[in-house]
Amino acid sequence: MTNLYLQKTYKLAGAAVACAAGLSFLAGGAYAGEPTTGPGIVQDQPADGRFVKVDGGYMVPYTETIPGTDVTFEMVPVPGGEVLIGSPEGEAERGADEGPQVRINVPPFWIGKHEVTWSEYQAFMAMYDAFKKLQLLANNPGKTEGNGSSHDDKMELIKSHAWSGDVEDEWGVDAVTSATPLYDSSFTYEPGDQPEQPAVTMTQFAAKQYTKWISGILGAEYRLPSEAEWEYAARAGTTTAYSFGEDPAQLGEYAWFDENADYQTHPVGTKKPNPWGIYDMHGNVAEWTLDEHREETYTGLGEGPVDAWDAVCWPTKVFPRVIRGGSWLDAASLLRSAARQKSEEMEWKLKDPNIPKSPWWFTEEPATGVGMRVVRPLKPMSGEDKRRVWDADVEDIRQDLEDRMREGRGAMGMATKLLPEAMKAAEELDSGS
Numbered sequence: 089m090t091n092l093y094l095q096k097t098y099k100l101a102g103a104a105v106a107c108a109a110g111l112s113f114l115a116g117g118a119y120a121g122e123p124t125t126g127p128g129i130v131q132d133q134p135a136d137g138r139f140v141k142v143d144g145g146y147m148v149p150y151t152e153t154i155p156g157t158d159v160t161f162e163m164v165p166v167p168g169g170e171v172l173i174g175s176p177e178g179e180a181e182r183g184a185d186e187g188p189q190v191r192i193n194v195p196p197f198w199i200g201k202h203e204v205t206w207s208e209y210q211a212f213m214a215m216y217d218a219f220k221k222l223q224l225l226a227n228n229p230g231k232t233e234g235n236g237s238s239h240d241d242k243m244e245l246i247k248s249h250a251w252s253g254d255v256e257d258e259w260g261v262d263a264v265t266s267a268t269p270l271y272d273s274s275f276t277y278e279p280g281d282q283p284e285q286p287a288v289t290m291t292q293f294a295a296k297q298y299t300k301w302i303s304g305i306l307g308a309e310y311r312l313p314s315e316a317e318w319e320y321a322a323r324a325g326t327t328t329a330y331s332f333g334e335d336p337a338q339l340g341e342y343a344w345f346d347e348n349a350d351y352q353t354h355p356v357g358t359k360k361p362n363p364w365g366i367y368d369m370h371g372n373v374a375e376w377t378l379d380e381h382r383e384e385t386y387t388g389l390g391e392g393p394v395d396a397w398d399a400v401c402w403p404t405k406v407f408p409r410v411i412r413g414g415s416w417l418d419a420a421s422l423l424r425s426a427a428r429q430k431s432e433e434m435e436w437k438l439k440d441p442n443i444p445k446s447p448w449w450f451t452e453e454p455a456t457g458v459g460m461r462v463v464r465p466l467k468p469m470s471g472e473d474k475r476r477v478w479d480a481d482v483e484d485i486r487q488d489l490e491d492r493m494r495e496g497r498g499a500m501g502m503a504t505k506l507l508p509e510a511m512k513a514a515e516e517l518d519s520g521s
């Protein structure tokens with residue numbers, strides 16, 4: 089059922105720009121080039137509300153329900169256009185890594201109206217037990233009583249979504265790993281654990297697997313934004329330090345940050361949105377992007393304009409990677425549209441008792457202020473792109489995951505549109521119904 093391929097067939101990928109030069113094992117061709125499917129496109133111009141005219145119709149806002157749950161999330165359209173990323177030399181509190189400014193051409197996409205909340209992320213965390221159950225039933229068919237076509241159909245569905253136990257061959261098209269249960273949830277939930285509060289402390293790899301999972305079960309292509317896409321959406325056509333202007337005195341109307349957050353995250357969407365209707369791009373939680381952080385990223389891009397996808401600084405190592413927008417922990421200057429922050433391995437995992445440390449979770453500040461937001465590009469991604477945005481992208485992460493799967497400390501399964509049905513079948517067989 090699933091279109092598996094062998095890890096060992098990876099070939100070296102071409103590297104188009106300087107930042108991508110270190111790619112080691114990514115290869116194209118593993119994914120079918122199916123057109124983007126899913127909601128958010130209408131044929132006729134909407135009478136009101138935000139929309140983006142594109143070939144073949146109009147991109148519009150839409151709401152999705154995570155299959156198998158009653159959890160929803162909203163996406164809003166972002167028009168294609170050109171943006172000047174980075175900050176001008178005169179901008180107050182400017183970081184050395186914010187220049188020189190570069191012009192970037194950005195194709196249209198949808199972006200999460202809000203940061204990913206705990207209700208959304210916990211649906212993904214629940215996959216740990218679900219995948220373990222699928223695997224147990226698939227490997228122990230005698231555990232379930234019964235026969236007949238209904239029973240056989242259920243087992244077929246379960247087997248096609250369960251991890252077979254073979255690490256080498258299972259890093260397939262649809263395979264995702266779920267986050268392991270939290271060793272000690274007190275760190276992660278310290279800034280808030282309510283359903284409408286943004287999820288925090290996931291690693292960038294875990295965030296990418298979340299987007300792969302949601303893509304698989306919805307049959308659409310979600311991913312993290314690139315750093316340039318993130319800044320484009322944050323600026324929303326503005327060139328000022330913040331999307332509302334230059335004056336940090338107004339920030340409290342738009343953002344949760346160290347002066348008003350009272351040491352916690354806040355329910356998403358409770359401050360004013362930016363001009364494109366996107367909430368909390370400044371503050372609440374800082375947000376993962378696809379890019380590796382380099383001080384000289386923008387110098388390497390020249391004057392531009394550069395296509396957004398060619399501007400991505402594809403990671404060559406696990407740290408540092410770019411997070412954007414600042415968080416409830418940060419001062420106003422780190423919430424500026426151009427401000428760049430980066431992940432740090434040791435400082436973010438000090439309390440993690442795992443050896444080696446968890447590939448899914450961080451344990452302390454400032455990671456308690458780091459979350460995520462998804463985008464969905466209008467143009468379908470190539471097979472190589474999907475590998476880059478969804479899967480383990482450097483050898484260290486891949487090896488770590490394989491070790492954990494072999495040791496029984498991870499869970500894996502196939503994220504397809506039939507996964508919720510397979511989970512339901514597993515529940516039914518497990519309970520003897």
Ligand SMILES: [Ca+2]
Pocket residue numbers: 203368369370371372373374375413414
């Ligand atoms: Ca944010």
